[in-house]
Amino acid sequence: MPDHHAARMSTPTAADPAVPAAPVVAPGPSATRVLLVEDDPNIVDLIRSNLLVRGYQVDVSRTGVDVLPLDEDRAPDVVLLDLMLPGADGFELCRALRE
Numbered sequence: 001m002p003d004h005h006a007a008r009m010s011t012p013t014a015a016d017p018a019v020p021a022a023p024v025v026a027p028g029p030s031a032t033r034v035l036l037v038e039d040d041p042n043i044v045d046l047i048r049s050n051l052l053v054r055g056y057q058v059d060v061s062r063t064g065v066d067v068l069p070l071d072e073d074r075a076p077d078v079v080l081l082d083l084m085l086p087g088a089d090g091f092e093l094c095r096a097l098r099e
Helices: 004-009 041-053 090-098
Strands: 033-037 057-061 078-081
Touching: 033 041, 041 057, 078 090
Parallel strands: 033 057, 033 078
Antiparallel strands: none
């Protein structure tokens, strides 16, 4: 009788030594700066780690309150904004960032 569980167990995963880990690319001075506004630490870790591996500079705000005003030298190229922040309205924050 074939063992159907054995096939699933042999599927390589990211933790498997047979699967090479993605190299971390150090962001350079001209790297795209991403501002991540997110209150969930699990989502922050997931998104930040994926962006860092691809060479982006990542700034994180967990509340959105500290985002405004943005310094000219730290202005992001891209903003990833959670719209459901505790104590802040993501839509209003988006409007303020665009102004």
